[in-house]
Amino acid sequence: MADVWDAYREELEGVEDQLRKNLDSNVALVNTVASHILSSGGKRLRPLLLLLCARVCGYSAKEHLVLGSLVEYIHTATLLHDDVVDDADLRRGRQTARKLWGNQISILVGDYLYSKAICQIVGFRNQAINEALSEACRKMAEGEVLQLYYNGNPLITETEYLRIVEHKTAGLIAAACRIGGIIGGAPADKEAVLFRFGQHLGIAFQVADDTLDYAANGDRLGKSLGQDLRQGKVTLPLLHLLHHCSDQDRQMIKDRMETRTLAEADLLRIISLMQEFGSISYAMERARTFVAAANRDLGGFEDSLPKRALSVVADYMVTRDR
């Protein structure tokens, strides 16, 4: 993956320029808050995928820089709202905007970034892009409500879990890939394939992320592990465990979810049970299935540097450390 970042470093710096340049609100506080979260070490996965999908279709112009930055704005808007919804104090090791400036500012700057992105997208006068992005936003919002609806419910099925994941995470990633195809002038079938590629990759991304929340790595024990459980989110490894553990352990897990407390001893017990029952490897294997599907989606494209890079990005979903 380091080679991919290297190969496209210059282009991604172009995206960074756009991210900064378009933060031009007359309201200084908007720019301050937006800069804070935009500079908090995001990997720019969506702009990278948009760029690679455009390149794989032979695109050589520069519109992907702005479009990538706008997709990143929308992603950032959802993070600002998510942090409020999750009561989160930290994101990637830094204080969240809501912690620094309060929930109100976080909600409103999220609204601003989202509407700013839609404004600029509209300026491209491209119906297909408008549709891809607005549809992704609708799905994301639906996925977030769905997640909240199932919050703390240990009876959620794997299908329902995957539906949340597909909505809240895969939708925008798939839209980024489709937009790459659109500006790359891909025929309708190829555009649909790139969309599906993004969906598979996006689901793999989220399932792996949910699994890494239980994958102890020494220094990540304590505060940063088990966050999903603390927030009442039932994700794939926990779902697997709940189906396989003893009634007594199941009750313990349900109790912890209800009270939203998780002592380190409880977490260690849950992780050890997950290892015993193979829950972590099961969930990672499911993520790998989606990566494999994503790689199969690329089958119809001729070999090229961006195609190989897309495949590397897909694999990276399940090999990365969080």
Next chain:
Amino acid sequence: MADVWDAYREELEGVEDQLRKNLDSNVALVNTVASHILSSGGKRLRPLLLLLCARVCGYSAKEHLVLGSLVEYIHTATLLHDDVVDDADLRRGRQTARKLWGNQISILVGDYLYSKAICQIVGFRNQAINEALSEACRKMAEGEVLQLYYNGNPLITETEYLRIVEHKTAGLIAAACRIGGIIGGAPADKEAVLFRFGQHLGIAFQVADDTLDYAANGDRLGKSLGQDLRQGKVTLPLLHLLHHCSDQDRQMIKDRMETRTLAEADLLRIISLMQEFGSISYAMERARTFVAAANRDLGGFEDSLPKRALSVVADYMVTRDR
């Protein structure tokens, strides 16, 4: 105004049908929450203005029903977020969505309604409509941040106050009027005039609303009056009073704003000072100036039933009880 509601009752019922019909999320909770706030007695001012502006341009088709409902969705999305930002428990005498279902749901259903509206607007494939609405949304978000930024600051100028009002309230009303012009096939200059009409009317609407917050009406004393002051919002009548009252009273008002407490005696004192210094009549007079400007904007249109209705709506901004 009752005659206007009567004359366009059937059309507004068509808007209500659309509002209900498009609440078709697969996530039942989204529909429940959205229905709650949509059925809480909103006056559908924006759909009415969109309809009248279309009619004044000779429009006779039916697209205004859906478009009006989508503008109302966006307005509703902002109300859901506003109630969270303002910690509001009541809206039009009913419990707010945040009080009933929590802040998280309110934020996310707001996001959903907004993105749903954008999705459907995009389906109209009309660049001018896309631009009008996305621009209005950006301005609204900026206005809300600006309002929060100036919160509790008694040194705000009238210009700054009007800038907030123009952004947070007039933007969407003006967009509704412009969209009426767009579907009515108005030439560019008329479309611009309708936009300006909406801006003037929108500013009048908000200034009057802010003034009515201090306009005692017997039964409205106590909880429902003085809300803006309780929330640290410095609006036009208070601004006028702060410029005219004694240092001692100014200090009292600043203290109440800082501590966010307002005993009934304080409120009565402030209202009585406003009457003494003419603050309420000053603010209402300013609102009337904007109504007059709105009526002047209509000068270029031929006499017609919808034109007279627009004028009635404009006057209603400053004659209504809240």
